[in-house]
Amino acid sequence: MSGQLQIRRLVKSFGGVQAIKGIDLTFAQGELIGLIGPNGSGKTTLLNIIGGYYNATSGDVLLDGQRCDGKSPVQLARAGIGRSFQVTKVFKRLTLMENMLVGALAVPGTSRKAAEERARAVLETLLLTRLADQPASSLSGGQAKLLEFGRIMMLSPRVVLLDEPFGGVHPDLKRFMYDKIREWNASGVTIILVSHDMGSIFGLCRRVVALSYGEIIADGLPEAVKADPAVLEAYLGDNHAA
Numbered sequence: 206m207s208g209q210l211q212i213r214r215l216v217k218s219f220g221g222v223q224a225i226k227g228i229d230l231t232f233a234q235g236e237l238i239g240l241i242g243p244n245g246s247g248k249t250t251l252l253n254i255i256g257g258y259y260n261a262t263s264g265d266v267l268l269d270g271q272r273c274d275g276k277s278p279v280q281l282a283r284a285g286i287g288r289s290f291q292v293t294k295v296f297k298r299l300t301l302m303e304n305m306l307v308g309a310l311a312v313p314g315t316s317r318k319a320a321e322e323r324a325r326a327v328l329e330t331l332l333l334t335r336l337a338d339q340p341a342s343s344l345s346g347g348q349a350k351l352l353e354f355g356r357i358m359m360l361s362p363r364v365v366l367l368d369e370p371f372g373g374v375h376p377d378l379k380r381f382m383y384d385k386i387r388e389w390n391a392s393g394v395t396i397i398l399v400s401h402d403m404g405s406i407f408g409l410c411r412r413v414v415a416l417s418y419g420e421i422i423a424d425g426l427p428e429a430v431k432a433d434p435a436v437l438e439a440y441l442g443d444n445h446a447a
């Protein structure tokens with residue numbers, strides 16, 4: 206299994222709001238794509254559909270030729286899709302260690318002992334060891350982001366979907382996350398990064414897709430997208446026009 210994603214004529218409506226308006230995109234295995242756009246442009250909705258959390262109103266998403274539809278987090282983990290959320294979704298009443306094991310143990314053939322050892326090593330790199338046996342409800346926002354990132358590190362992902370992964374994270378650990386993202390990418394993992402932190406997007410990604418009101422307004426090399434008049438207009442609106 207590789208990690209190729211194909212999005213075809215995708216539409217997502219919430220009542221009268223069309224959040225995604227019929228978009229087509231193909232991401233090759235091993236691409237590291239930055240997904241940008243002003244607030245409400247459809248970035249999180251697109252990740253939620255790719256990750257199986259929302260069903261599309263029409264159109265489809267294929268992962269290595271197979272539709273990914275309405276799957277549970279455990280099924281997603283098994284399929285090799287790692288995901289972080291804009292509003293973190295850690296299991297608050299479980300300990301950090303238990304959180305780390307949830308997805309990892311869903312992968313067939315994983316022994317508990319090996320998973321625990323790996324989880325301890327990952328928690329250590331994220332400076333969360335002393336909290337391993339605490340409930341996740343005790344974490345700060347930045348630490349919860351790190352725990353989600355750690356859960357992805359427990360899988361051997363082929364696709365990683367990151368929605369604002371750096372919010373509130375200490376700069377040293379942010380650098381660690383950058384390194385890990387580059388390492389995943391170098392080993393052929395397909396990564397989609399949604400972030401309002403343009404330094405991260407333009408520092409990490411070799412392809413940037415810009416959305417506005419549910420449509421693709423630019424798709425290409427970071428420098429070209431950054432200078433694209435439609436992108437400047439979407440972000441700056443009337444100020445830019447003036």
Ligand SMILES: Nc1ncnc2c1ncn2[C@@H]1O[C@H](COP(=O)(O)OP(=O)(O)OP(=O)(O)O)[C@@H](O)[C@H]1O
Pocket residue numbers: 219222223224242243244245246247248249250251291
């Ligand atoms: N569950 C929902 N129910 C109703 N409307 C929704 C829902 N989720 C998203 N929307 C609407 O869909 C549109 C796209 O929202 P989305 O959260 O995908 O944008 P975004 O680009 O991720 O924004 P932000 O940068 O603020 O996170 C918005 O108009 C939003 O209000």
